[in-house]
Amino acid sequence: MKNILIISLLILVSFSCRKKEDTLVEITVKNEYNEVVSGAKVKLLTVPPYEANKTPILEKEGTTDINGVIRFNFNDTYHLGQAGVAVLNIEVEKGSLDGRGIIKVEQETTSKKTVFIQ
16 A cells, blocks of 8 residues: 555656646738748737726847748746736738737747738
8 A cells, every 4th residue: 555655656746746848929921922921020919808998018120040040938928837828919010011810828838929010
């Protein structure tokens, strides 16, 4: 009986010490010719569902790299055991071109989305 208790305790401890994996978002920006766009400004925003004027809240922003990609880390937002992370609006601008999209951020994985600007 004592051995079963010790084994059960060891199993419980080993599962409770699981390391949290990265929660990432990867946005690729392309133009109407399906070419990647470097230097595009990307914003990720949330819209409070019950707010009267629905003012978007800026979560993260940055600029795409030479491959037209930007990565955001959401480890500070996601907590182990939490169900889901966020659904975010994507706004992209480069010069006179712009594009929009929506992405569902999944926990402990890389959520990917391509946004086309015109």
